[in-house]
Amino acid sequence: MKLKKANWPYALLAHALFLQLGTFVVRPAATYRAIELGVNPGVIGLIASSFAFLPLFAAVLIGRASDRGKNSAILLVGSVILIFTGVGFIFYAYSIFSLIILNLLLGLGHLMSVIGQQSKVAQGERATLDSAFGLYTFAGSLGQTLGPASIILFGGRSIIPNTKDLFIFYLMASIILFVITLQLIRNSASNASEVLEGKKVSLFSSYQQIEPGAKKGVSGALLISLVVIGSVDVLSVYLPVLGLDRKIPAATIGVLLSVRSIATVLSRFYLGPLSLKYGRNRLLITSVATSALFMGSLVFALPLWITGVLLFCLGFALGIGQPLTMTIITLAVPSHSRGTWLALRLTANRVGQSVLPASIGLCSAIAGVTGVFTANALVLGATALTSGYLMPRRDEQSDIE
Template sequence: MPSTPGRAWLLRLVIAFSFAQGAVSMARPAVSYRALSLGADERAIGVIAGVYALLPLFAAVPLGRRTDHGRCAPLLPVGVVLIAGGCALSGTAGSLGALAAWSGVMGLGHLCFVIGAQSIVARQSAPDEQDRNFGHFTIGASLGQLIGPIAAGSLIGGDMGRTSSLALLVSGAVAAVSLTSLWRIEHVRPAGASSERGDKVPVLGILRTRGVPAGIFISLAVLSATDILTAYLPVVGEHRGIAPATVGILLSLRAAATIACRLVMTPLINLLGRTVLIVVTCLLAAVLCAGVALPVPVWGLGVMLVLLGFCLGVGQPLSMTTVVQAAPEGARSTALALRLTGNRLGQVAAPAGAGLIAGAAGVAAPFVMLGGLLLVAAGLGLRRSPAGPQPPDGLGKARPATEDERGGAGDGRCTDPGSRATTGRA
């Protein structure tokens, strides 16, 4: 880890991500409730949830290319401004079309923030620290997902149109708070350092790299599950007579379990290895997602969501490490952007598919679809090439990097993207 100024940059990044993700997690269910107040049905909810990911779907790779050959930090405040504006303007939208458009702006802001933040973590972490640092980084997302739904549920009441609008305006203010932590996040290379950038690696070349496609699909499946839970649990609650405040608590229980998972991620990897951990958690998550479709009591739904949150907590940070360590030199930000493109593709297709399925087979059916998606992810996790050198036991535990392999990453500088000091990987 960088020795100057220690890991303070990571703490500030986690704090900023907590507020930014908290705003988004507060806004997503509020958008669903506002859409319902404007007369939306299940299909329209799915379309609006999909538009959130539509603009990012086209912007991810160009932003990744830019980050590979430049600084990462400028993307963070741009992302915050777009998130805050998208949230606040969604609260003033008077039609489903306007609501969908501002939801898309919110999604674009979230993409900008995440590409910049993930690239910083990749550049400033040594190979043997990437699982831990990505795990800690994603705790910021989980904290936001824990607090956001509770805040939304506490604000949304009987007058759904007015209270959902208030929740969206508040979420915009919450996003703006993250600007206070965005200082000295990125360690800029000193003047006179090498400015050689190397040739761009073709996108198809990155996608053909062994381990990258599996990491992208695992991330897509896990995020789709989280996204549809956030967007569709309010609809399930409406159909089963569960109050918005209770739905918010249920979503936050899932997020709390995800935080718990990421706090114990390193011992779990040491015990089971990356491959076994990914496969087992995806399999369990598939069963639990399908279980949400059952007409269980609220307490039973809460237990399932806690277990589901713990299982889903594994996929995101480990898929980041998988993609970063498998990607070619000088293209790791682009590889992370491709992973986010896969995420957004899932966020477009999965809610739209969920809306069609819900309209035809009921609101519980999308959760069965998620179960199938996670089963496929488990299969790919079993077949993927584990990232990094493997020990003789074959469980997927990467050995610590030698001092030579670190290539000076410990100095904490965000140096040339093509150099070893940028990513800490030989």
């Protein structure tokens, strides 16, 4: 993998790791805190979806700022917001209202950090973007694996872990993230190429500059990105609820979430070779279709080891979607607006994180928590069919300059 050190500091990988580690600690912890407060599953979906609300309106604006060379400021402000959010969870997360407000701020800080990260990755060589985004998301997935594993430390054999300890752990991760952010900013200061001579171009004008054959591919990538990230959220939020329903200890749920994350790590580590062997578009669509099958299998009360195997397969399939959609969009859009389009992809992600858990959460009121996984499987299946129609069967060759 050819990665220029100036554009790919190792600090960026550590930044991605600690960002996702903290997020995947605090979001399940917020779910458990809501359960402690006696919140019903439908409202838990609302709390989870509040994470994505502010990014719906802010993502494109922040992406345009990134295209104008403001990455360092975006990363710094995002890390500060995450620290303040950690303090808030420790001292004020004792009502539904406070949990929603804190999730709103968490979503904004997370968004700013991710936009800053992805804009840096997009500056790499076009021919190696699959591997570059795979390595970047590999680091994030490693954080997603270590995050749920912390539940094992603080949960033990109890059904509900010590949520305050989890919030403290999240604050520590956010402080480390802030220190890493300062290192990223120092690296950026010595990299003059980060500051772009950006002319203001509207999103519509930028879309018109995309090659006609690639426009449907961009639409399909946005759809897949939306549904895949929303499905990961559904798992993170409702697997603890399923555990409560089936009397599964919190530590075991932490193991199951980690199994899913480990599989995602592996899929992203080997993404470059997989993409070369099977083709980017075919691999992407197949991963969504198989995700639907494994998601639907969670409705059955199977032995825990079988559930673990199913979650491993589900995690592997879900892990492919995000990095490949980043590559497809980066290669298709004009170079001067990549930050904006990657931010638009994140906006689609936040739509998925807002709509999917909240709307699918309503199924729990009708069919119980298993209805959540049935509905999510149907959404994934429909997405595979739709994206299969939108995206060309063969990969676009625009990445060869």
